[in-house]
Amino acid sequence: MRRGAQRLRSRVRGLLLVGIAASLAFAVALQWGAIRTFEWRLSWPPFVAAVCLFAIGPLVGGVSFWIVLRDLAPGARIGPSLWVWERSFAARYIPSGALTVAVRLVERERLGATRGQMLSATAFEHLVSMAGAAVVSLAAFSASGRRPPLVAVVVLAAVLAVAGGARPAAVWWERRRALSRAAAGTAVVGTSALLAALALCLFGWLVAGTAAWIFVEALTAGPAPSFLFLLGAYTFAWLVGFVVPLAPSGLGVREATLIALLAPTLGAAPATALTVGLRLANAAGDFLAIGAIEAARAAARRWRRAHGTHPVAWEIP
Numbered sequence: 393m394r395r396g397a398q399r400l401r402s403r404v405r406g407l408l409l410v411g412i413a414a415s416l417a418f419a420v421a422l423q424w425g426a427i428r429t430f431e432w433r434l435s436w437p438p439f440v441a442a443v444c445l446f447a448i449g450p451l452v453g454g455v456s457f458w459i460v461l462r463d464l465a466p467g468a469r470i471g472p473s474l475w476v477w478e479r480s481f482a483a484r485y486i487p488s489g490a491l492t493v494a495v496r497l498v499e500r501e502r503l504g505a506t507r508g509q510m511l512s513a514t515a516f517e518h519l520v521s522m523a524g525a526a527v528v529s530l531a532a533f534s535a536s537g538r539r540p541p542l543v544a545v546v547v548l549a550a551v552l553a554v555a556g557g558a559r560p561a562a563v564w565w566e567r568r569r570a571l572s573r574a575a576a577g578t579a580v581v582g583t584s585a586l587l588a589a590l591a592l593c594l595f596g597w598l599v600a601g602t603a604a605w606i607f608v609e610a611l612t613a614g615p616a617p618s619f620l621f622l623l624g625a626y627t628f629a630w631l632v633g634f635v636v637p638l639a640p641s642g643l644g645v646r647e648a649t650l651i652a653l654l655a656p657t658l659g660a661a662p663a664t665a666l667t668v669g670l671r672l673a674n675a676a677g678d679f680l681a682i683g684a685i686e687a688a689r690a691a692a693r694r695w696r697r698a699h700g701t702h703p704v705a706w707e708i709p
Contacts, residue, residue: 438606438607438609439610439611439673441603441606442603442606442677443603443673443677444680445602445603445677446600446603446674446676446677446680447684448596448599448600448603448677448681449596449597449599449603449677450478450678450681450682451681451684452592452595452596452599453477453481453517453521453593453596454477454481454681454685455474455592456517456520456521456589456592456593457477457513457514458474458477459589460513460516460517460520460586461473461505461510461513461517462585463581463582463584463585464505464509464512464513465503465504465505465509467503467504468503468505471688471689471692471703472502472503473503474685475689476495476496476503477496478681478682478685479495479499480492480496482682483495492514493514497510497511508579509579512562512579512580512581516558516586516589517589518634519554519555520555520586520590521593521634522551522554522555522631523551523552523555523556523590523593524590524594524596524597525551525597525627525628525631525634526548526549526551526552526555526627526631527552528594528598528601528623528624528627529623529627529628529631530545530548530552530624531624532601532620532621532623532624532627533620533621533628535620536620536621536624538621540624540628541653544628547631547632548628551631551635559580559581559586562580563580597627598623600626600627601622601623601626602619602623603673603677604623604626604670605619605623607666607669607670607673608622608666608670611666612658612662612666615657616657616658617654621657622654625650625653625654626650626670628653629646629647629649629653630646632645632646632649633646633649647667647668647671650663651663651664651667654667
């Protein structure tokens, strides 16, 4: 029975990926004539700079995860935390995010965390990232002087409400289950840790929006959206892709949302091409971040061989 369910889930995931890829290909094919006639340009230094800036986002996400986890499991070191986060981050293209959580649970002993602490850290990390995206998007839309779509305001307000009420709800649930103060403290992240992670995420989203703006400016010769509007649109599109279930890494959903927001300014064809290009540049930044973490881990291994012990940041409790 379980094997049959696993086969069914695998087939559904495969069909979903094929469907998303086909929909993106169809969108490009539908606008291909206009894309060919659109005046493109490519300035390599800004393009490379955008990819490098996109790499900062995943690194910020990894550090944010460590900040939250360290509040629950003080023995968690930043080096192993980044490595575990990176492995789970690479698995995010599997629909529902189940594999991402599974990777973290398997590696929890490496970080000195319990199953409950790892699940709690994952939940709060995601809420903080979503709250950061919502704050940046609302602020950018408001400052741009252009009225955001009503659905954007509703979604962003809902995300902020859920994120704001998450910790009080968690504390209430712990008390309802009659846990001791010590036990409750191991499952609920402290306010100071959440604020530090939120500040870091706000910075990360500003960097990601800057990368998107540089990318658009580097590839188009015509009029481009303002920095503030593009920042709001990019973070909102990411947020929609994150909250929609079954969409691996928001693939397809994020692109459709961003195209809808950019098309009135750029036209459907350029908006489609730039959005697909943004996905590719974003993926290149992800691989760059993953490579940086793997390089740091390799350097820690060399240090251990030379000195007989790990660097402090990579010690395992």
